[in-house]
Amino acid sequence: MAIQMQETQDRRIRMSFPYSVDDLAFVKNQLPGRQYDGNTRSWLVPATDKNIEIIRANAGRFGEVEAILRRVQQNRAAAIEASQSFVATEAFKLRPGFGGQMPSARLRPYQEAGVEFITGHAKHKAYIGDEMGLGKTITAQQFSIWP
Numbered sequence: 001m002a003i004q005m006q007e008t009q010d011r012r013i014r015m016s017f018p019y020s021v022d023d024l025a026f027v028k029n030q031l032p033g034r035q036y037d038g039n040t041r042s043w044l045v046p047a048t049d050k051n052i053e054i055i056r057a058n059a060g061r062f063g064e065v066e067a068i069l070r071r072v073q074q075n076r077a078a079a080i081e082a083s084q085s086f087v088a089t090e091a092f093k094l095r096p097g098f099g100g101q102m103p104s105a106r107l108r109p110y111q112e113a114g115v116e117f118i119t120g121h122a123k124h125k126a127y128i129g130d131e132m133g134l135g136k137t138i139t140a141q142q143f144s145i146w147p
Contacts, residue, residue: 002063003027005055007072008044011079013051016042026061030054047072111139118143 003017014037017023027034031054033046045051052069059065107115111134118126124143128136 003061004063005065005068007047007068007075011047011072011075013045013047013055013068013072014040014042015045016040023061026058030058047076107138107142108135111135111142114139115143 003015003023006014006016008014015027027043027045031043031045031051033048033051035044036042037044052073055062055065055069110130114126114128114130118124118128128139130136130139
């Protein structure tokens with residue numbers, strides 16, 4: 001009996017088959033990143049290009065290879081397209097002061113003092129231990145481009 005494949009919601013490939021030493025050895029030795037799911041008694045394989053290529057090269061072991069792999073690749077492409085279109089939206093655009101505009105960013109006085117301390121007294125090495133929300137990231141970014 002052939003190895004049965006299904007696409008999972010988290011874009012992995014679920015493989016199930018009756019116990020076979022050859023099929024088990026194939027999955028364990030040939031497919032990187034695979035995990036055994038004891039609840040469903042099946043293997044979960046990441047839908048990477050390498051794994052898809054390996055599955056295609058061994059198509060004789062599987063039932064319905066091309067239809068499932070085509071669907072997996074279409075879903076991966078749709079997810080990539082969705083993330084790229086989100087990056088192009090206004091919601092993703094960085095706030096003023098980010099994205100190459102750091103020299104003109106306004107630091108609060110305590111942030112300026114922190115940058116000056118790091119560049120001067122701390123010899124460019126420091127641990128910024130401010131409370132959450134006080135701008136540690138901005139301080140570190142400003143330090144990284146400080147003249």
